[in-house]
Amino acid sequence: MGPLAGLKIIEIAGIGPGPFCAMLLADMGADVLRVDRVEPSGLGISQDPRFDLLTRGRRSVAIDLKRPEGVAAVLQLVSKADGFIEGFRPGVAERLGIGPEHCLDRNPRLVYGRMTGWGQDGPIAHAAGHDINYIALSGALHGIGRAGEAPVPPLNLVGDFGGGAMFLAFGLVSALLEASRSGRGQVVDVSMVEGSAYLMTAFFGMQASGFWQPARGENVLDTGAHYYNVYETSDGKYVSIGSIEPKFYAELLEKLGLSADELPKQNDRAQWGAMKERLAGLFKTRTRDEWCAVMEGSDVCFAPVLSLAEVHEHAHNKARDSFVEIDGVVQPAPAPKFSRTEAEIQRPPPRRGAHTKAALSDWGLAPAEIAALEEAGAISQT
Numbered sequence: 001m002g003p004l005a006g007l008k009i010i011e012i013a014g015i016g017p018g019p020f021c022a023m024l025l026a027d028m029g030a031d032v033l034r035v036d037r038v039e040p041s042g043l044g045i046s047q048d049p050r051f052d053l054l055t056r057g058r059r060s061v062a063i064d065l066k067r068p069e070g071v072a073a074v075l076q077l078v079s080k081a082d083g084f085i086e087g088f089r090p091g092v093a094e095r096l097g098i099g100p101e102h103c104l105d106r107n108p109r110l111v112y113g114r115m116t117g118w119g120q121d122g123p124i125a126h127a128a129g130h131d132i133n134y135i136a137l138s139g140a141l142h143g144i145g146r147a148g149e150a151p152v153p154p155l156n157l158v159g160d161f162g163g164g165a166m167f168l169a170f171g172l173v174s175a176l177l178e179a180s181r182s183g184r185g186q187v188v189d190v191s192m193v194e195g196s197a198y199l200m201t202a203f204f205g206m207q208a209s210g211f212w213q214p215a216r217g218e219n220v221l222d223t224g225a226h227y228y229n230v231y232e233t234s235d236g237k238y239v240s241i242g243s244i245e246p247k248f249y250a251e252l253l254e255k256l257g258l259s260a261d262e263l264p265k266q267n268d269r270a271q272w273g274a275m276k277e278r279l280a281g282l283f284k285t286r287t288r289d290e291w292c293a294v295m296e297g298s299d300v301c302f303a304p305v306l307s308l309a310e311v312h313e314h315a316h317n318k319a320r321d322s323f324v325e326i327d328g329v330v331q332p333a334p335a336p337k338f339s340r341t342e343a344e345i346q347r348p349p350p351r352r353g354a355h356t357k358a359a360l361s362d363w364g365l366a367p368a369e370i371a372a373l374e375e376a377g378a379i380s381q382t
Contacts, residue, residue, distance in 0.1 A: 002029020002334075003341040007082045007176065008363075010035060010074070011058070012065075012098070014087035016131075016156065017164030017192065018115050019054035022085055024169045026057030027334035028343050030083075033359055035074060036352040038064040038380045050327045055349040061360060062353025062380040069378035071097040077363050078103045078110060082179075083172050087115040090125050100187045110185040111175040115168050117159070119191035131159035131192070138163070138197035147217025147224065163195025218269070220244060226275035227252060227266065230305060231283035239283060239291050242301035252300045256282050353382035 007030040011022040019034075026032040034055060049055065064070040075098065078084065084103055086093050093099040093114075100112045114120060117129040118137075135141040135158045136151075145152040171188035179185050206212035218224040227243040243252040249266050253259070256279070264271035283291065288304050295302040306314060312323035312330050324333045326348050334343035356379050360370050373379045 001341060002027065002343040003338060004173075005029035005341070007031065008080060009033070009083040009085065009172075010077055010081045012084075012086040012088075012093075013037065013060075014115070016054075016087075017160040017168065018085055018087035020161050020165035021113070021115070021168040021172070023054050023057055024165065025083075025172070026346055029341070029346075032058035033077065033081075033363065034058050034060045034350070035065075035077075036060050036062045038062045038070075038353070038377075040352065049349040049351050050329050052349045053329065053331050056326075056331075057346045058350065059347070059355035059359045060350040060352055060382075061356040062382065063356075063373075064378050064380075065096050065098065067376065067378045068097075069373055069376045073360070073365070073369075073373055073378060074098055075102060075106050076365060076369075077360075079106050080363050081107065081110060082176060083111045083113060085113045085115065085168070085172070089128075090116060090120045104185055104187075108185055109179055109183060111172055111179055111188060112185065113168050113172045113175075113188045113190065115164055115190050115192075117164075117192045119194065120189050131156035134159040134163065134192040135196045138193045138200065139203075140196045140200050143200075143203065143216060143219075143222055145216045145222070147215065149217070151216065158199065159192045159196050162199055163197075164190060164192040167195040167198070224269075224272060225267075226272050226279050229276060229279070231280055233286060233288040233291060234284055235287040235289075237288035238305035239288055239295075240303050240305055241279075244301070248299050248301050251298060252302075255295050255298065255300055258282075351382045353380050356381045 004025060007025070009022065009025055009030050009032040011018065011032055011034045013019070013034055013036045022032050022034065063073055065074065078098075086098070094101070103110055103112055116125070117134045118125045118127065132141065132153050140158050140163075141151045141153065143151075144154050168188065168190040171190055175186055175188050203212055207214070213219050213224075216222060220228055223229055227241060227249050230238050230240050232238055241252065243249040246266065250260060253263070264275065286294075291302075292304050296304070311317055317323055322333055323330055324345065325331075326345065334345060337343070357370055360373075360379070361367070370379070374381075
């Protein structure tokens with residue numbers, strides 16, 4: 001049903017951004033075939049696949065890429081695929097025999113997607129790293145945190161998932177559209193450094209104009225301003241305020257029972273610290289739910305800070321069907337929404353190798369070929 005229905009993608013199993021990209025494509029309707037290792041890899045978060053949500057929506061085949069028969073099987077699958085995803089360090093896919101040259105030789109229309117932290121080349125391309133390192137090098141990490149404190153890692157959202165997976169999905173779909181016109185595939189080289197830097201584009205412009213201060217916690221969007229901040233309530237919970245525009249700020253003051261005539265100007269930076277203290281005191285006088293009753297749905301630009309355990313119970317999220325429950329696990333529903341080609345979760349996360357024989361057959365391998373692979377130890381069926 002999804003907008004990518006009919007596309008066939010091969011995903012070489014990895015962690016983090018690669019699986020998330022594959023999940024996005026599967027949720028949009030693509031037939032994504034996950035190539036897992038024959039032996040347990042420790043890549044998942046749990047022995048129970050129900051909780052490995054990034055692997056939802058696709059089938060799993062277990063293939064041993066250290067055996068030539070396994071490599072040959074993957075290349076046979078490549079001949080039927082539209083796209084390919086791998087997240088090895090530079091050069092590893094080539095050494096395994098499934099690099100771009102090998103795959104594009106088998107299928108010139110293939111879009112070959114590569115995910116790394118540093119990119120395929122450069123002085124530190126072969127070094128190990130994680131999200132925190134990539135967003136440090138891109139400039140994104142420096143700006144996240146409060147004044148006088150160290151930068152705060154924003155989970156692994158900015159590098160792995162924003163600068164990595166989302167850019168790989170965007171790159172793959174862009175190249176697939178081009179291939180539909182030209183008949184030629186290509187390689188998509190995604191670096192999480194470059195992706196997370198791309199996310200910072202607006203801030204590079206603000207810095208060049210002088211609007212953005214280099215010191216952390218002194219700007220409108222980085223907790224410097226009192227009207228764009230998080231405040232604790234009397235029950236130890238939190239609310240978020242984003243009253244940037246003057247008319248929204250005026251409504252915030254009205255809801256707080258404050259008079260603008262008796263306060264500093266909204267953008268008097270010298271008074272931001274004192275105003276944060278004043279607002280912090282006010283918000284501590286009521287519970288989070290009490291502030292919701294006062295502000296939610298208004299133009300204050302307000303929302304309660306909800307935990308992962310709470311988000312699916314909020315009335316707005318319920319009305320939009322923003323979350324679903326599968327096998328007892330609450331998880332985000334596919335996004336965005338489409339008016340005609342509705343996206344959906346095709347299947348729950350699979351066990352490693354659960355679909356090996358059936359999926360290989362569906363992708364064009366003959367029963368005798370599958371039997372030969374099994375006899376050679378190049379595949380396994382869980």
